[in-house]
Amino acid sequence: MKNFIFQNPTKLVFGKGEIARLPELLPDNVNLMVTLGGGSVTRNGVYDQVKAALGGRRYIEFWGIEPNPRVETLRRAIQLGKENQINYLLAVGGGSVLDGTKLIAAGIAADEDAWDIVLKGVAGDQIPFASVMTVPATGSEMNGAAVITREETKEKYGFGGDYPRFSILDPQVTYSLSEHQIACGLADAYTHVLEQYMTTPGQSRIMDRWAEGVMLSITEIAPKIKDNPLDYDLMADYMLAATLALNDFIRMGITQDWTTHQIGHELTALHGTTHGHSLAIVMPGLLRVLKDQKKAKLLQYGERIFGITAGSDEERADKAIEMTESFYRSLGLTTRLSEEGIGEETIETIASRFNERGVAFGENHNVTGDVAREILESCLLSSGHI
Amino acid sequence: MKNFIFQNPTKLVFGKGEIARLPELLPDNVNLMVTLGGGSVTRNGVYDQVKAALGGRRYIEFWGIEPNPRVETLRRAIQLGKENQINYLLAVGGGSVLDGTKLIAAGIAADEDAWDIVLKGVAGDQIPFASVMTVPATGSEMNGAAVITREETKEKYGFGGDYPRFSILDPQVTYSLSEHQIACGLADAYTHVLEQYMTTPGQSRIMDRWAEGVMLSITEIAPKIKDNPLDYDLMADYMLAATLALNDFIRMGITQDWTTHQIGHELTALHGTTHGHSLAIVMPGLLRVLKDQKKAKLLQYGERIFGITAGSDEERADKAIEMTESFYRSLGLTTRLSEEGIGEETIETIASRFNERGVAFGENHNVTGDVAREILESCLLSSGHI
Numbered sequence: 143m144k145n146f147i148f149q150n151p152t153k154l155v156f157g158k159g160e161i162a163r164l165p166e167l168l169p170d171n172v173n174l175m176v177t178l179g180g181g182s183v184t185r186n187g188v189y190d191q192v193k194a195a196l197g198g199r200r201y202i203e204f205w206g207i208e209p210n211p212r213v214e215t216l217r218r219a220i221q222l223g224k225e226n227q228i229n230y231l232l233a234v235g236g237g238s239v240l241d242g243t244k245l246i247a248a249g250i251a252a253d254e255d256a257w258d259i260v261l262k263g264v265a266g267d268q269i270p271f272a273s274v275m276t277v278p279a280t281g282s283e284m285n286g287a288a289v290i291t292r293e294e295t296k297e298k299y300g301f302g303g304d305y306p307r308f309s310i311l312d313p314q315v316t317y318s319l320s321e322h323q324i325a326c327g328l329a330d331a332y333t334h335v336l337e338q339y340m341t342t343p344g345q346s347r348i349m350d351r352w353a354e355g356v357m358l359s360i361t362e363i364a365p366k367i368k369d370n371p372l373d374y375d376l377m378a379d380y381m382l383a384a385t386l387a388l389n390d391f392i393r394m395g396i397t398q399d400w401t402t403h404q405i406g407h408e409l410t411a412l413h414g415t416t417h418g419h420s421l422a423i424v425m426p427g428l429l430r431v432l433k434d435q436k437k438a439k440l441l442q443y444g445e446r447i448f449g450i451t452a453g454s455d456e457e458r459a460d461k462a463i464e465m466t467e468s469f470y471r472s473l474g475l476t477t478r479l480s481e482e483g484i485g486e487e488t489i490e491t492i493a494s495r496f497n498e499r500g501v502a503f504g505e506n507h508n509v510t511g512d513v514a515r516e517i518l519e520s521c522l523l524s525s526g527h528i
Numbered sequence: 529m530k531n532f533i534f535q536n537p538t539k540l541v542f543g544k545g546e547i548a549r550l551p552e553l554l555p556d557n558v559n560l561m562v563t564l565g566g567g568s569v570t571r572n573g574v575y576d577q578v579k580a581a582l583g584g585r586r587y588i589e590f591w592g593i594e595p596n597p598r599v600e601t602l603r604r605a606i607q608l609g610k611e612n613q614i615n616y617l618l619a620v621g622g623g624s625v626l627d628g629t630k631l632i633a634a635g636i637a638a639d640e641d642a643w644d645i646v647l648k649g650v651a652g653d654q655i656p657f658a659s660v661m662t663v664p665a666t667g668s669e670m671n672g673a674a675v676i677t678r679e680e681t682k683e684k685y686g687f688g689g690d691y692p693r694f695s696i697l698d699p700q701v702t703y704s705l706s707e708h709q710i711a712c713g714l715a716d717a718y719t720h721v722l723e724q725y726m727t728t729p730g731q732s733r734i735m736d737r738w739a740e741g742v743m744l745s746i747t748e749i750a751p752k753i754k755d756n757p758l759d760y761d762l763m764a765d766y767m768l769a770a771t772l773a774l775n776d777f778i779r780m781g782i783t784q785d786w787t788t789h790q791i792g793h794e795l796t797a798l799h800g801t802t803h804g805h806s807l808a809i810v811m812p813g814l815l816r817v818l819k820d821q822k823k824a825k826l827l828q829y830g831e832r833i834f835g836i837t838a839g840s841d842e843e844r845a846d847k848a849i850e851m852t853e854s855f856y857r858s859l860g861l862t863t864r865l866s867e868e869g870i871g872e873e874t875i876e877t878i879a880s881r882f883n884e885r886g887v888a889f890g891e892n893h894n895v896t897g898d899v900a901r902e903i904l905e906s907c908l909l910s911s912g913h914i
Binding site for chain 2: 148153160351379
């Protein structure tokens, strides 16, 4: 096991009706700005619950943080926050609203331009922020990460900083999500786990078991949710899975491989592919290309998640990769670039970007632009050819 | 899943050589008291490492916090702390030193007697405290609980309060532990998990999987540690298992049953039985007596931890209980009261105490003094009769 430092101070407030706790969770005497997306919270009742809970409190609202939040939008929120001496933010929405809010929190506390904060990769000071989370997917409600898009250059990068002071998760808010949103959320959570898990076995027995525990839970609930999207316990399992998939709990003392996210961000920046969907396309390709490097872990994964025990190591590893792609498809997502009308031009753009930046991702720092090209090439063929 | 609130702010600093980080972890300009046990830290080198890390810093030391820390001892530490305007505590030792330190932290901040704080069950204000943990067992390094003994009345109760600001865990410090200490530590950690797990299945898929993940890890490493107590990776798995077994991570939204601890504390208070050992005696008895109530979870547990799939439900539940007792015995611990020379008189004392206090433990609040008597009676026979 590698040395590590773990600290996650977020207060997780989970369950039916918990939005009503807002008054006891928010400090008194702060200048509050509530940050919101495009209006879905007005249709699913969450906005009304938040408004009722905030009662006579004075606050301002910033609306319009879009999916894959854009720095161009967030700059306006930062300006509004500075003009109103805002010193506490409450994000009400999904991972994009909260990710955007994390940058607003940094931008209000800083003198520099918001994109420069993103490019540094690490926020400096941030004013405190919290969330009412409405879309189980990104885990942003209990981690210090955020991903921001710069529309004018079609770039998408992550940065790290403070954790939410608290996050309220009421599984009932998921009842209004579309099938595609749920599919992307499950794919996002599952892939987060794989990216922390699929490196080398034997680094930490418990981290392996916990990652497998989240993946087993997701593969169990996914088909049931399709039939019962209003089942509270299923949606509670889904919502908790998404949080625990990316809140540092399953990556103590182990190596990780975030290549899939790095490539997925490019697909989203260039084509607007929903984040979770982009991961479902890239991950199987990554496993195909890096199969030898990851084989020992693939065998453990195949056995413990899909019960694959028959055949040679090669056959079992292949089967584990196939089952992974099948799982994503079972959610109703495509897993090949051609199915999304994405072709060679995009692959070349991504490979060039990686090569120009001189990056090398993965636990062995060997996924350069050229390896990314190979991964994306293996994602080209339509599923008919799988 | 039940509604829940989770927050664990402790910074966990884990790995080889991490004690050297003390200067960056401790705030400047605090009046520090270092709290210690009976001297084992002087023999295993931990005290020297702490002293070296604290360098030119001024601090005072309080020595002599014993196993099952006594309020009589801790009152002296509280007085010393008050006399020296101490406002930060660093516990260097095992769970007993840290548990005692949690009461010292409350006592220094309060006007009332330390035992009154214990009896209330909840600490009020506490001055900040942190730890260098040397014995993986209690999980005290990352939770808000402490258990204190009052020697004059042979009582032992727990209370809750703040979490350590940070805890440093270097698995190398375990190299000097005795076989019995390791056995009791593994039993303690395993039982902590069982007490959060062995109620009703299906409350949270992930919590079930995570609890099982810790138990599978412990059952895997236990026999290996016997042969290789100086294997860093094994001891790191053991140390992390003990922390994750009782830091709130595996009990989100689920019912729990802490009966075994309540009865175990009585055995320790009356006979000085090592804490982890007391749990190894009580847990199998509890499972025998509450088998019907816990049957569905026993079947899941038997299958997932011990691979028990053959036989009727009754047979599989019995087998799961037998395997649990066998696991404790495999550590080198006895599991029957008669093996420890404990008999009917103690059983009656414990049953009377529970009945007098009017308590009813367990997820169904049905373990009264009379049920505790039944549990302890089932623990009487020597192992030859199992």
